[in-house]
Amino acid sequence: MSSENAPHFSSRDAVVCRGVGKTWAAGTKRAHEALRDIDLDIKPGEFVVFLGPSGCGKSTLLYLIAGLEDATAGQIWSFSDKVETPSPERSLIFQETSLFPWLTVWQNVSFGLAIRGASQEERRAVAAEALQRVGLIAAMDKRPDELSGGMRQRVAVARALAMRPKVLLMDEPFAALDVQTRARMQDFLLDVWRDSGASVLFVTHHIDEAVALADRVVVFTSRPGRIKTIYPIDLPRPRNLFSREAETMRIQLTELLRDEVDRAFAEQEAFAVPA
Amino acid sequence: MAVVTRDGETGAAAGASRPAAATRQLAPRLLASMAGLDWLAKVWWTCLSISLFAGMWELCWAMGWADEKLLPPPHIFLDNIGEQGKYFNTATRWQVGQSMGEGPSAFESVLITGAATTMRVFVGLVLASVLAIAVGVLVRYYRFFDRLVLPTITLLSPVSPIAWLPVAIFLFGIGNAPAIFMVVVALFFHMVLATINQIDTVNTNLINVARTMGASKPQIYARVIVPAILPGMLQVLRMNLFGAWMVVLVAESTGVGYGMGQVIMLARNTFNPSLVFFTIAVIGVLGFTFDWLLRLAQRRILYWLPDTAERLRVL
Numbered sequence: 001m002s003s004e005n006a007p008h009f010s011s012r013d014a015v016v017c018r019g020v021g022k023t024w025a026a027g028t029k030r031a032h033e034a035l036r037d038i039d040l041d042i043k044p045g046e047f048v049v050f051l052g053p054s055g056c057g058k059s060t061l062l063y064l065i066a067g068l069e070d071a072t073a074g075q076i077w078s079f080s081d082k083v084e085t086p087s088p089e090r091s092l093i094f095q096e097t098s099l100f101p102w103l104t105v106w107q108n109v110s111f112g113l114a115i116r117g118a119s120q121e122e123r124r125a126v127a128a129e130a131l132q133r134v135g136l137i138a139a140m141d142k143r144p145d146e147l148s149g150g151m152r153q154r155v156a157v158a159r160a161l162a163m164r165p166k167v168l169l170m171d172e173p174f175a176a177l178d179v180q181t182r183a184r185m186q187d188f189l190l191d192v193w194r195d196s197g198a199s200v201l202f203v204t205h206h207i208d209e210a211v212a213l214a215d216r217v218v219v220f221t222s223r224p225g226r227i228k229t230i231y232p233i234d235l236p237r238p239r240n241l242f243s244r245e246a247e248t249m250r251i252q253l254t255e256l257l258r259d260e261v262d263r264a265f266a267e268q269e270a271f272a273v274p275a
Numbered sequence: 276m277a278v279v280t281r282d283g284e285t286g287a288a289a290g291a292s293r294p295a296a297a298t299r300q301l302a303p304r305l306l307a308s309m310a311g312l313d314w315l316a317k318v319w320w321t322c323l324s325i326s327l328f329a330g331m332w333e334l335c336w337a338m339g340w341a342d343e344k345l346l347p348p349p350h351i352f353l354d355n356i357g358e359q360g361k362y363f364n365t366a367t368r369w370q371v372g373q374s375m376g377e378g379p380s381a382f383e384s385v386l387i388t389g390a391a392t393t394m395r396v397f398v399g400l401v402l403a404s405v406l407a408i409a410v411g412v413l414v415r416y417y418r419f420f421d422r423l424v425l426p427t428i429t430l431l432s433p434v435s436p437i438a439w440l441p442v443a444i445f446l447f448g449i450g451n452a453p454a455i456f457m458v459v460v461a462l463f464f465h466m467v468l469a470t471i472n473q474i475d476t477v478n479t480n481l482i483n484v485a486r487t488m489g490a491s492k493p494q495i496y497a498r499v500i501v502p503a504i505l506p507g508m509l510q511v512l513r514m515n516l517f518g519a520w521m522v523v524l525v526a527e528s529t530g531v532g533y534g535m536g537q538v539i540m541l542a543r544n545t546f547n548p549s550l551v552f553f554t555i556a557v558i559g560v561l562g563f564t565f566d567w568l569l570r571l572a573q574r575r576i577l578y579w580l581p582d583t584a585e586r587l588r589v590l
Contacts, residue, residue: 068483086487098480101579102502112488115498143579163488 003265014078014167014199015042015065019203021224022060022147028060033224034060038074040227044166049214053257053264057207057225058203058218062169063190065201066092078167088112091160097152099144099159106140109159130158133192150181154188155252161196168193170202174209190237207253211246212239219256222264229256288475300447345548352549353558357381359553363388389561392527395451396519396565399458403519404512407463411470416496425471432464440529454534457526458519467512474502505578509573510512516569522564 008157018037025031032164034057037157044049050058059081063069065076067086068138074085078090098110109130118126131137134154144152151174161167170189174182210217210233217231231253235245329349336348343351352359360381376425410428414421439460443453477500485499527536535558542550 066483066487067487086489088487088489092483092487094480094483096480098484100481100484100499100502102505111485111498112335115485115488115490115494118456145579159484274289 010190013041014044014272016077019074020071021232023072027071036226044199045197047200048216049210051210051217053222056220056222057172058116058220062171062203066090068168089165090161090167091163091165092169093160093173095175099152101144105142105155112163123187128163130162148165165198167199168200172203187235195262208251211249212241222260286502347549352552360385362550370582393561395454395523399455400519403459407466408470411467414471415474430465433504436461448464454523455525457522461517478501507579514571
């Protein structure tokens, strides 16, 4: 169905971006370009990390792929569908808690099924299965404010998994967690990813996190965000993050990012002190 | 430094090791032990708060600063409740051929008058909130409704309810209806604006989660936006409760046969400060009870909200 519109890529790819751009408040005085000329192919089951300085548009790209925002240039495809609206096939997990505080854990996890009008038994069964996978079956009947930050993010992951997504989009999901919890959550995420077979697109500004998780790291330039380079992490899993190779990769990624961070800083200073 | 402990045992241990500190810790420990009987402590503090206020007033009277003909202290205006209560019997007194001695007793009169005013506040508040939430949600749901209705609502919302008083009487004459109309009109417009504001501040992540799960617009409104604005709306309702009590008195003082507002007007016209303060006391008790019931309901409905006041207390 998509062949006449986009003959130049395989419709089996999980995400395909062609010339994608986004300008916020386009056509007004406050218009600013967040993304430009993004070309990207993501294979099914691939773990891709978006790395870049703050405000480089990497989260914007994630929102575009989720279908929550419209691209102002180019096209995005996911498998054989053109991305125009959000879809349960592409679940998004946010940095901040996005659980519904008035629902219990299991009701949160099965929210998507409730939308489709599934019966209570079916919803509970699906929620139980998803919570089993994130190791939170015991917290099923608790409310979100009774859980720790790490547990809440695991519930958010369970909620995304309950939709059986083909693409899992994660917007700095562990940024608000402490270092130890984050390391545990990374291991947990890798397990979930291996089981689910979904592609993961993971936004972060932590180089350590990128090296720990990614098959490929997409390094972004500062505003407007473009792809500076795509850096493969071909370390065998489970990874030894203290190995010489891992260290070398971290150093190389740091150097790739440094210019961009410097540029972003210079821009912000120029903005703060008008001539 | 005095340590206020919440745990009775550690408090006692600290007191035993430092006898000098024991007396200083007595007061906090007394308070801590009362915290266990939470409701009793609340009653105690409420009584203390009111007694303090009344005490200051009595002191002013005792010192001769407050003229008892103009500012009669509580022990005077609460002294003869039977006598004061008779004045609440405004409705029967105004009926032809009846004297003050007939009809309901003084106590019954106070009850009837209080219940009538409370009923007007309650009905007005319910009508205003249902209408305001419905209109507020519609404004955000349908763009054209927003453009069509919001300018008029914004235009009317700064108008004082007093200005509506003649309208209430033109439209509804005398009775319950004008008083209820006044309450509705006083609350409706800014409750609509408050509803819209609440909708606009709903966490976009929650809406986006529902969108990625394939929720339609009506589903997002019903399952995300309405539950998300409930806490704020109940807060708005509580603030407006006091507004409703203020307005109902104005309405009653002119348009209605009986009610608290009538008693105040009667007291004014007959130069009876005792009756004014007695009525103020009754209104205060009614409003306080109403607010307390609303808070109880709030805690039931909003079971998921943490107790913020508890967190601020440690500061």
